[in-house]
Amino acid sequence: MADSQSNAPSRARAGAPTSGVIHVRTRLTADFTVISNALAQRRGSAVTVGVAAYISSLPDGTPVTIPALCKHFSEGEILISRALRELEAAGYLERRRERTSTGHVRTRTYFYDVPGGDPNTEPDPDPDGPPEPPKPRGPRKQGAAAAVAPASAPPEETVAAPAPAPAGTEVLVPLADADPKAVAVLTGLRRVDPRLILSAQETARLAPAVARWLAAGLLPTHITDHLTARLPDYFLTRPVGILAYRLKETPLPVPARSAEPAVRPMVAPLRNCDGCDRAFRSKAPGRCRGCRTGDQFRAAG
Numbered sequence: 001m002a003d004s005q006s007n008a009p010s011r012a013r014a015g016a017p018t019s020g021v022i023h024v025r026t027r028l029t030a031d032f033t034v035i036s037n038a039l040a041q042r043r044g045s046a047v048t049v050g051v052a053a054y055i056s057s058l059p060d061g062t063p064v065t066i067p068a069l070c071k072h073f074s075e076g077e078i079l080i081s082r083a084l085r086e087l088e089a090a091g092y093l094e095r096r097r098e099r100t101s102t103g104h105v106r107t108r109t110y111f112y113d114v115p116g117g118d119p120n121t122e123p124d125p126d127p128d129g130p131p132e133p134p135k136p137r138g139p140r141k142q143g144a145a146a147a148v149a150p151a152s153a154p155p156e157e158t159v160a161a162p163a164p165a166p167a168g169t170e171v172l173v174p175l176a177d178a179d180p181k182a183v184a185v186l187t188g189l190r191r192v193d194p195r196l197i198l199s200a201q202e203t204a205r206l207a208p209a210v211a212r213w214l215a216a217g218l219l220p221t222h223i224t225d226h227l228t229a230r231l232p233d234y235f236l237t238r239p240v241g242i243l244a245y246r247l248k249e250t251p252l253p254v255p256a257r258s259a260e261p262a263v264r265p266m267v268a269p270l271r272n273c274d275g276c277d278r279a280f281r282s283k284a285p286g287r288c289r290g291c292r293t294g295d296q297f298r299a300a301g
Helices: 046-057 066-072 077-090 144-152 180-187 200-215 220-228 240-246 289-300
Strands: 093-099 105-111 270-272 279-281
Touching (some): 046 066, 077 093, 200 220
Antiparallel strands (some): 093 105
8 A cells, every 4th residue: 555546547638639529530431421521611691511421421312492391401492592503603513504315404413522623533433334414514715815815816816606506405695685575474474473583594595485485475474373373382393493494395376367357237227107296217208017007907897
């Protein structure tokens, strides 16, 4: 009992911080996701970082629409849609409209670990797997860089004319050139259903079809009733797809009225009876029916 006893640690952890977080690391060999510190430590909304981390952990092909994310998170559609817009503006997320081999146009979502990264740099890609997404489009160069480009071209080089659009592709008309009546019908849909809020590009896409319906003789109220009738209670995507499908087939025009007026039967003129001076209609002057009937009774009696 001559030795002193103490319950204090024999030695403090070397290099341990005196404040702040202390990590307890565990080596993971399965069910983990690697994300960059730039994304995990991104300043701003915690919802944005959480949505990005969740999307990074999902396998390819998993839907990441707003309704699908709302089923997983407790936040509502407004916060989830705001987080997706922030990720899209930062370059982590990209949504493209691509035409499939069957001719259908679908919206595909690409998520990048590093904004502007090349998807072809992944190690050991699977040759039998799905096709790799194309490289994201960078921001358009404007200003001085755009002005120098034409000057650096050789003088003998000619600019080729743009190739015509292939058959079956949809040609968008600028909103300024669209029919004002068709634009008024589309912008007025939100008064009937507040969910039918269309962007300028979506309005320019649907305006030619609405103009054809108006040219066929339909009133704007008829088109509005057709587009807003029996809509689903919940939209999985933007409502522009449903509206475009309902405007796909143009109705038959109203048949033109005949220029010749309809022939009405001739009405006999009014005449005064020679016997009782009562007015009656007859082609020739004479007696009315009552006077003629009385003359027959007197002749028979």
